[in-house]
Amino acid sequence: MSIFEQVESEVRSYCRAFPVVFDRSAGCYMYDENGKEYLDFFAGAGALNYGHNNPYIIGKMTEYLQHGGILHALDMHTKAKRTFLEDFENKILKPRGLDYKVMFPAPTGTNAIESAFKLARKVKGRQTIFAFQGAFHGMSLGALAATSHAYPRAASGTPLLGITFMPFPYGFNKSFDTIGYIENVITDDHSGSELPAAIVVETVQAEGGIIPVDVEWLRRLRELCDRHDILLIVDDIQIGCGRTGEFFSFEKAGIVPDMVTLSKSIGGIGLPMSLLLMKPELDIWGPAEHNGTFRGNQLAFVAADAALDVLENTDLLSHVKDMERVLVNHVEKNILPIDPRIEYRGRGLIYGIDFTALDPSGAAAAKISRKCFEKGLIIERCGRNDTVLKILPPLVITAEELTHGLDIIAESAKEVLKG
Ligand SMILES: Cc1ncc(COP(=O)(O)O)c(C=O)c1O
Structure with a gap:
């Protein structure tokens, strides 16, 4: 049993979805204590708009x-x-x-x-x-x-x-x-x-x-x-x-x-x-x-x-609008075609991929989020029964990083939904 399970209250939450020990972070990436890199599409639940350890700040x-x-x-x-x-x-x-x-x-x-x-x-x-x-x-x-x-x-x-x-x-x-x-x-x-x-x-x-x-x-x-x-x-x-x-x-x-x-x-x-x-x-x-x-x-x-x-x-607000276009194009081209019941919604750099019509229990979204994590992407769920994957990256994310994370979501969704 780890010290966390032994000593920390059962109320702990995000650590259950992302069960590694994190050590350091930079920009849009977090690293666990074994040096494995994770692209962060959760951004401290919105607390890290300017990225992890933004060098200027x-x-x-x-x-x-x-x-x-x-x-x-x-x-x-x-x-x-x-x-x-x-x-x-x-x-x-x-x-x-x-x-x-x-x-x-x-x-x-x-x-x-x-x-x-x-x-x-x-x-x-x-x-x-x-x-x-x-x-x-x-x-x-x-x-x-x-x-x-x-x-x-x-x-x-x-x-x-x-x-x-x-x-x-x-x-x-x-x-x-x-x-x-x-x-x-x-x-x-x-x-x-x-x-x-x-x-x-x-x-x-x-x-x-x-x-x-x-x-x-x-x-x-x-x-x-x-x-x-x-x-x-x-x-x-x-x-x-x-x-x-x-x-x-x-x-x-x-x-x-x-x-x-x-x-x-x-x-x-x-x-x-x-x-x-x-x-x-x-x-x-x-x-x-x-x-x-x-x-x-x-x-x-x-x-x-x-x-x-x-x-x-850095004209960050314009960058957010540019990245939103990258996100929307990618989701429409690569994620929605996986299953006609998948929906998406959002604004700027907060978007949800909604699996409710496909599996209202939330099990499919949970599996996809877990698969993403295995592939090095941190993504949380939200909504009724946690059926929605929440895309919430740092706003400083580049088009390449964003595309990479969305590719992981598409791959993971295909693997989970197509067996
Ligand atoms: C819209 C909104 N209001 C209030 C809160 C509460 O903020 P905190 O968790 O810092 O207490 C949150 C937290 O996620 C939130 O998303």
Whole structure:
């Protein structure tokens, strides 16, 4: 029995799908302790948009450490935080015409969601928040209440309150007027539901099975919120920071959410960091009303600031769009022909290969993912019963690397499905 099985809790998860001991990483590759190379199509679940150990970011972090830069300062003012805030304002928010105040909750995504929900309830004086079927917003109790998956919900041990789930335009509800339905729930005084303080949405449901909504749907959602005095929270934790080919996933729809949550790749190199962006008039927090020890990882500020340089200097957003074309061509040419029941969906560099119609149990997708791993590709699954293979590489991936990984998926799918 390894030390992991002996000592580490049964709650461990990704290590079960990728059962080796990793040692080092560079760019789009991870290496196990025996030196075997794996192409990474999972990218730390979206935390490594700029690649493993991005040399430019590492250089800036090394400089900071050698200078004796402060590493922990609670939320005191530091040079590292000032530089990040100035650059985030000037390079990300201002050019997009966005006017947000920035809050640093505790370091993970679920903390950003907690603070968004708390603030929305405080601002509107209402308890309910609407989330969507298929949503994933985190594991702490407030965020878990808005996460739809029955399995982690069942582990809460206490009622999950304050959230009402609405239908998402997918599957059974694909051609249903979901926005019209929400409007009806809000306006019907016999709907049994209270007016929500906010509606929280992922513009591409990631854990739910890589399900993008179209821009028209998002615009209607924004208008609905405006008409009924409801705050719109966009959860860009997994698909923000350039993943969709825009820095924020909602840009294409031309809408401005009232609050935005970011985490994962905002820390640049995989260091924990999260942000809540809020319209200035919503910032009614009292000092220390939402506090915490780790709300200012200084090295993460340095890495996050360097990542903004990478984004700009390498024209990464255009690169994502180019790589999306490579991906779509390859999937249509080499993966879809394997079986007519295979579907695919996505945006930018987050795509799902959906095997639901072929095997709703998830067994086929599990076998393909395992086969990929044997062939040196790390790829995770998501969606109902984990039937969807999730393509989520670092955004810095080259066309050759992307093609190589997609070739492995095609080969593995053929081997599993054709016996
Ligand atoms: C959309 C979304 N929101 C929230 C979270 C929670 O983030 P964390 O795991 O850092 O708590 C995740 C994590 O995968 C996510 O994908």
